[in-house]
Amino acid sequence: MLKVNDLIVFYENAIAVNDLSLQVRSGQIVGIIGSNSAGKTTLMNTISGLILDMRIKEQRKGGERITVMGTVSFDGEDISEMPAYERAQKGIVLCRERHPIFPDSSVQENLKIAGYLRTRAQVKQGVEQAFELFPNLARWRRRKAGFLSGGEQQMLAIGMAMMVGPKLLLLDEPLLGLSPAMQNQLVDAIKDVSSQTGVTLVIAEQFARPLLPWLDFAYVIENGMLTLTGPGPELMHNPEIKSAYFGV
Ligand SMILES: Nc1ncnc2c1ncn2[C@@H]1O[C@H](COP(=O)(O)OP(=O)(O)O)[C@@H](O)[C@H]1O
Ligand SMILES: [Mg+2]
Secondary structure, eight states, rough: OEEEEEEEEEETTTEEEEEEEEOOOOTEEEEEETTTSSSSHHHHHHHHHHHHHHHHHHHHOOOOOEEEEEEEETTEEOOOOOOOHHHHHHHHHEEOOOOOOTTSBBBHHHHHTTTTSSSSSHHHHHHHHHHHOOOOHHHTTOOOGGSSHHHHHHHHHHHHHHTOSEEEEEEEEEETTTHHHHHHHHHHHHHHHHHHOOOEEEEEEETTTGGGGGGGGGEEETTTTEEEOOOOHHHHTOHHHHHHSSOO
8 A cells, every 4th residue: 555665865964764665555553663863753754745845845945955765655656746735635644743733622623623624524424433433532522622631632633633534544653752551542542543444554653562562564763774674563572672662
């Protein structure tokens, strides 16, 4: 479904993604595992097309030069030069790191806002689906989103991304800032999203431990380069992973 081939991304003269290739099959949960500044967000932005918008913005204000080489293809089509909004129409939706939500609007309003491009019936169905997937959101549907816990806000952000009707949902560090218990709860919610909707998931994460057992495939990156790959449960037992991510 998704293929990234020989991707290289430079910011000015610093390399953020270095000759990276990966593949995602329909229905899979695939992880991009790496510590801070490994290149995860750059990769997610390149898959979603956001990097092209960033490149244009930087060019306009005469800022740093962003260079992208290599190809991204989706359902067999080369989308490397396709703008982010067109990719979103094709079903590639990014839930960004530190997810923007509207804190003064209610949970339900946030979901509706996220579905602004969809028909009224789709919005209704989407809100129902979000409440089924995330019972906590249903409980707080009339509450201002700013009053939700960190984990619930993250669930809302994912619910909002689902409102767009993705085929491929990209989650950038969904576990960031959450307690270990909340991380487990969110991983459970993500598993439900996968099994109940069939959406394909690519998740960038530094907190590998709660996520790895559920990954059909994981790509571990360091300094923009792939260092390890394999099914999540297999990598769980890898000594390098244990020392780098589990602190043992
Ligand atoms: N807009 C930017 N301009 C310059 N360098 C950047 C920019 N964004 C990220 N970088 C650099 O690229 C590398 C990868 O960053 P990033 O993709 O954000 O990693 P991660 O999401 O894994 O923390 C880092 O060295 C970071 O400092
Ligand atoms: Mg990041």
